[in-house]
Amino acid sequence: MKNGELLKWGEGKLSGLRVDGYDIEAEVLLRYVLRMDKISNFQFPISKEVEKKYKNLIFKRCRGVPLAYLTNHKKFCGLDFYVNERVLIPRPETERLVEVVLEIIVPSCQLSTVNCQLLDMGTGSGCIITSIIKGIENFKCFKGKECFKNFKFVATDISADALKVAKINAKRHGVLDKIKFIQSDLFEKLPVVSCQLLVANLPYVEEFWQDPSIQFEPKQALYAGQDGLDVYRRFFQQVWNYTKQGSVILIEIDLRQVKPLKKIIGKRKIEVLQDRFQKPRVLKITV
Numbered sequence: 001m002k003n004g005e006l007l008k009w010g011e012g013k014l015s016g017l018r019v020d021g022y023d024i025e026a027e028v029l030l031r032y033v034l035r036m037d038k039i040s041n042f043q044f045p046i047s048k049e050v051e052k053k054y055k056n057l058i059f060k061r062c063r064g065v066p067l068a069y070l071t072n073h074k075k076f077c078g079l080d081f082y083v084n085e086r087v088l089i090p091r092p093e094t095e096r097l098v099e100v101v102l103e104i105i106v107p108s109c110q111l112s113t114v115n116c117q118l119l120d121m122g123t124g125s126g127c128i129i130t131s132i133i134k135g136i137e138n139f140k141c142f143k144g145k146e147c148f149k150n151f152k153f154v155a156t157d158i159s160a161d162a163l164k165v166a167k168i169n170a171k172r173h174g175v176l177d178k179i180k181f182i183q184s185d186l187f188e189k190l191p192v193v194s195c196q197l198l199v200a201n202l203p204y205v206e207e208f209w210q211d212p213s214i215q216f217e218p219k220q221a222l223y224a225g226q227d228g229l230d231v232y233r234r235f236f237q238q239v240w241n242y243t244k245q246g247s248v249i250l251i252e253i254d255l256r257q258v259k260p261l262k263k264i265i266g267k268r269k270i271e272v273l274q275d276r277f278q279k280p281r282v283l284k285i286t287v
């Protein structure tokens with residue numbers, strides 16, 4: 001069989017199942033099995049082994065397995081992250097958290113003179129903390145790298161498997177030695193140190209919400225009780241011991257949770273920030 005014929009076969013299977021962008025996905029999977037960045041010749045013969053591998057992936061995709069789990073790749077903030085079924089697939093909406101952190105710390109290097117601790121809670125694939133550090137590294141100012149030399153980065157997750165993935169990604173992007181990884185149920189295993197910045201994309205999906213698009217992702221990364229707020233409720237019982245005046249807490253949320261979360265957080269300075277799809281997505285709490 002020629003690679004072009006195999007591609008047509010894959011497109012046919014995926015189009016039948018109404019997968020959005022099925023032609024692109026069929027080609028991504030073909031490039032993946034052929035280990036090629038680009039295919040310009042669709043007339044070359046392929047081995048039985050490659051054909052079998054490709055067909056297997058297409059059948060899995062037809063069953064709804066996300067493309068990112070099949071290829072073990074997901075782009076986030078322009079960086080390539082390794083992902084597997086043990087971690088949530090990074091979402092484009094979450095890039096807003098990274099942008100806001102960089103908007104706070106980069107322009108003025110305002111936190112650089114003090115020892116600044118930045119905590120990423122529920123790090124999953126490590127996409128947030130890795131992107132923040134890469135964002136800081138790319139920032140050029142007259143003080144150069146000196147500017148952020150007092151920064152400490154901590155990433156936590158309740159899942160040991162997720163932390164393994166986060167470390168793979170930190171290593172891939174050359175920031176492994178900059179991050180301290182701690183397995184912990186929220187703050188349980190964390191030393192009581194004030195953090196200037198706390199970022200958290202913790203589970204916030206209501207337990208009844210079932211959608212084919214998330215069925216293959218880890219339940220522990222998604223669900224948080226009846227109203228989706230069980231984990232954030234516990235988070236806001238504990239977080240104040242890890243902040244000081246001026247600390248900033250940034251959390252990702254669903255738009256329907258703005259009101260109940262404001263009630264949970266109480267009388268504090270809270271800003272609601274929108275994601276790139278103009279939906280309320282981030283709560284910024286200044287202590």
Ligand SMILES: C[S@@+](CC[C@H](N)C(=O)[O-])C[C@H]1O[C@@H](n2cnc3c(N)ncnc32)[C@H](O)[C@@H]1O
Pocket residue numbers: 087088089090091094121122123124125126127128156157158159162184185186201202203204220221222231
């Ligand atoms: C929505 S995912 C976010 C993953 C990643 N930060 C991202 O934005 O793609 C939530 C993460 O929180 C972790 N998690 C769930 N409950 C937790 C808890 N009680 N303490 C710490 N981490 C928790 C999950 O294992 C998962 O990796």
